[in-house]
Amino acid sequence: MAGPEDYLELLRRRRSRREITPNPVEPEKLERALQAAMRAASGANAQPWEYVLIERGPLRERIRQMCEAADAEFHRRSPDWLKEFFSTHAITPVKQFTHNAPWLVAVFGRRDLPFWLQSVWLSIANFINALEAEGLHSLTYTPSLDRRFNALLGVDESWSLQALLPVGYGDEREKLEPRPRHSPAEKVRVIDASGKLAPFVQRLPFEP
């Protein structure tokens, strides 16, 4: 069993990957990551999630078109500063990753269950971290797709799409820009025994 340091290292290593190869994924690896997703805590243990695994095939082209249309609209409506950000970061509405990866995983949340939103996202967190543990890669992608997407997948409208995750083996040639993290010293505060707000005293080194 891996120790706490290994778990931290796994979390540190995980990165979103936007270049995923079509190389096949061992079914048991994906299944273990799905088991991790099912183990998430959820409000009243309602488990308000549903995962739809979409293999590479004709449907994927249709999904790519839907995502690109939704993102093009999002870009078109963006304020100038955001358009500028997209252009300097070479972010375009083209979503190759929705097409190439061996699996595209759509995660839905059941709107009428208690704390459904929080719970679904805890499940997604378990899923992406478990994928990393399996040596697999993913991107948490949140396109603004409407009910036509549910209809395309045959999913009832009471389920709300939360994320689309291409899953597979990342292309090692992808250049990953650093995505540093703030330390506990920056993001955590303590209310001490006297009721006073105090900074968090960090005892361990933290690599951003």
Ligand SMILES: Cc1cc2nc3c(=O)[nH]c(=O)nc-3n(C[C@H](O)[C@H](O)[C@H](O)COP(=O)(O)O)c2cc1C
């Ligand atoms: C709720 C959520 C929504 C996200 N939506 C998108 C998205 O629509 N497109 C995208 O390229 N990345 C998306 N991401 C990925 C983030 O950009 C990424 O997690 C963040 O920059 C940190 O980088 P890292 O995951 O490599 O550590 C999303 C991540 C989260 C958690």
